[in-house]
Amino acid sequence: MASQHAITKVIPPLNFACVEEGLYRSAGPLPLNLPFVSDLNLDTVIWMASEDPSPDFLSWIRANGIKFLNFGIGEITAPWDPEVERNVIGALQALAEASNGRILVTCTMGRHRTGTVIGCLRRLQNWSITSTFAEYRRFTGGNRYRVIDELHNIEQFNRSSVALPELEDRQAWLQEA
Structure with a gap:
């Protein structure tokens, strides 16, 4: 046997x-995703939702000594609401810091709020707007993308609003920004 x-x-x-x-x-x-996420050897979780993460996820973060940065924003309903702008810029500055190591950017569904942060990151990396929108749409379920996110929050994103750390303190994938 x-x-x-x-x-x-x-x-x-x-x-x-x-x-x-x-x-x-x-x-x-x-909870069923935690074995997979454990293999990522994360140092930092950046949380973008206004609602708290599940108690199981928070317990897992604490038990694994992972830094938890909460830049939670509510539903994005207006272009560059001051709270949205402040928290997206805060998340981008945290992403840029090499000291934050391996990072997971997440929100409730991983679509719009996470997509806005990653879209703005792509703008910092000088991606074309077409490629940035294509990536954003890949995670929003086809017709579920939001014009506010694309046209106002990503396309109109002011790259100079993010205070990037010195090159030696910056994530390797942002060396060219």
Whole structure:
């Protein structure tokens, strides 16, 4: 008889993707996603939703000594609401800091708020607007993208509003920004 070994299913969170080496995006991980997320060896989680992460995810973050940065924003309904702008810029500055190591950017579903942060990151990286929008739409479910996010929050994003750290203190994937 074959030995009975427990098999751990490795299931990524919804809308998971590797954005850059050591930078990931996703929906807020559920308990069944935690074995997968554990393998990412995260140093920092950047939370973009106004609602709190699940108690299981918060407990997992604490138990693993991961830095938790909350830049939660509510539903994006107006172009560059001051709260949205402040929190997106804060998240981008945290992303840029090499000291934050391996990072997961996440919100409830990993679509609009996370997508806005990653879209603005792509603008910092001098991506074309077409490529930036294509990536944003890949995670928003086709027709669920928001014109406010695209035209106002991403396209009109002022790159000079982010105070990037000195080159030696900056994430490698932002060296050219």
